[in-house]
Amino acid sequence: MPTFKDFPRRYHDTNGSDIESQASSSVDLEDIEKTKWYHHGGSKSFKSLISVREWRSRPSKGVDLERRRRRKALVRKLFIVLGVLGCFGIVVAITYVSFVGALISRLEPPKVSSGLQHIVDNWNEPDAAGAYKFEWRDEFSRDIVPKSCHSHNDYWRSVPTYEALAAGCVGIEADIWLTDDNELLVSHAWKSTKRERTLRSLYLDPLTNIFENRNVSTASAENKEVGVFDADPNASVVLLIDFKNDGHKIWPILLSQLQPLREKGWLTYFNGTKVVPGPLTVVGTGNTPFELVQANNTNRYVFFDAPLNDISNPSYTVENSYYASVQMSKAIGRIWFNRLTAGQVDTLKKQIKAAADKGLKSRYWDTPSWPISLRDKVWFTLTENDVGMLNVDDLISATRWNWNWCVIAGFTLCGKS
Template sequence: MSTSTPPPFPRHFHDSELDNSDVESQASSVEASPVITRPKWYNRGPSRSWGAIAKIRELRSRSISATSVDVVKRRRWCRYWLIVVAVFIFFGVMTAIVYFSLVGALIHRLNPPEGTSGLHHIVSTWKEPDENGAFDFKWRDDFSRDIVPKNCHSHNDYWRSVPLYEALAAGCVGIEADIWLTDDRNELLVSHSWSSAKEDRTLRSLYLDPLSRIFSTRNVSTASTEEKEVGLFDADPNVSVILLIDFKNDGHAIWPKLLEQLAPLREREWLTYFDGENVIQGPLTIVGTGNTPFDLVQQNSTNRFIFFDAPLPDISNPIYNTTNSYYASVQMNKAIGHIMFNKLKESQVETIKSQIKAAEEKGLKSRYWDTPGWPISLRDRVWFLLSENGVGMLNVDDLVSATRWNWNWCVVAGLNLCGNS
């Protein structure tokens, strides 16, 4: 039986790591058995040299170190971007706070104080007319105190939550009412269309009776400072309120009924009239438009108290003058064409200027209806253009924006400060 010599220990393996009992056991085992037995350290894993194992351990160590460095770098970048985002959020929040604080302060500064006059009190307590007639308000001697009258026309006034009084409280001297004669010809209903007319909303209950009460009470109250009958504005008692009445159905049938309802006001000398030679101004001026028959306006030459709304494009026609007409009106699109790209062309501006001048030379008040309401910037530019060129009456739907705000400041910091239009 042949014997084989066990392989030598690796050079770097220290002898002290082997127990003497292990050596003796292995030696006796070699002599007793032909099977080659190797030490435990020799069978660890695949057959590799100790140099290769050391290299692998070194590479693993380097890989772990590189991974740790990458993790550290990623964490540093995350912290950096979190700080950047936090800074941006902080300054963004601070900017927003400052922005809205300034806008809020500007709104508070520009927003006119709420009115406290008798008219404003009526607006806050008003109720729809009923079978008993017009709303019965309590008279206050500060009825129109601190209200400055303005040449603005409350377009389709009956659509407002408070007809008549809301426009007067804003200072508008022009008011519009559309009327329909009922089938039995006994009443004049106020409505934009016949289908929406209501029997309690009449020309008398919404306009004529309230105006009569205002004039009769005002001229015997402590608010009156003149011996003659005066208008309803304390700031300028000589201003005449213009009631524009739009005849919606048969004008010739409406005419006698309207004369009948206006007669009590004419008897009290509250109406502007033409006596055959001169126009005598009263605290209320009645103007007919729509289907108002011009021939009936002209027929009474000595006691004419309904005036005509002349067509502004035909203002050069000699039949229209101050003895029979008061307004000279036109729909804006029909006067200058459509406004393209929210900007008026030079030719459109020149047309407006020439029409306003022509009406003024005749002594009539020019008025453009159906003016742009949106966008706000275009609306305000049109208002500026008309006002700067002396339009006789500014036709408005938004009373608050037209009378209480400075149009230069309607849009500030990207916000519309003038409400809805």
């Protein structure tokens, strides 16, 4: 069978010239087809194409550099502004702190130097031997002006009795619990009672010591020449005793512990005709049995804390009661938006006047203590309407600070937070 030999293919170009075969050509057909992409449309070389691209990219790089320069300049300006504001803020803060410090230094009440303050500074808890004993100083109540304020829950203070008297508050308070061996322990709750903290060690013995050393005038004296406070010898210290458990069992034990003070003529008493004021007035509250208070018709030396919200009740008179008290929220309701409403103020005025008309001292307990601005508004409202006794927790703020300057520039200068 005949075979066909490969023969060289010849191509005829447009000019009629022959082109060598694929085998003998320096560039074969496949290579020509592969390289057509960069010859299409003209005969520009690769280098010329690169140069065009470089030329096209030059404007965008210039724009980016300009943007970077502007951004850096903006950042620099921002840092400068922040630096200036920071320095200004530091200056303002230093000025503010200096201003507040100057106000505190200017408005803070001066330290009191008295025998009472000396006791407060050196007082120790009572022990098995009894109440804290101290060296008596003649300037006991120097520069202390007595005020109609009540040291609420006085036994919670670092120094019961003496701290309230040193601040000028004439009212003090003790919650008492009767034990199985007929001792009266002082505490708000039974679980926190301590054997050494008794009514005698915290209150009766210290008051007895004061009365003896000052040689105070007795209740029978028409004009008191000497009292607890030099500034007002007629000011009577009011001991409010809150009966926490069985009032009928506590009653005879309390009378027996008060009897030595009664025999020395120091207690305010009702003699069947009139009330005779003494340097110490004892008032019962809590579970104090009102019927037992009334029973002592001719020798009554424990008075009752009448309910202020029931002051119209004819049972409560100046002969058997001394305080007329009520929880503030029960008297006027909840205080909203940091202010007393006109209706609430009107209710307070009526209750205070009703108690005063009976000869009783009105007292509101559980008054707001925070925020300080509200506390001060309530204090202002009560005192401006002649409340009988201002119930307070913060003794120093109540007695030594000017309430108008307690909150300055948003900063609380007085008051416990």
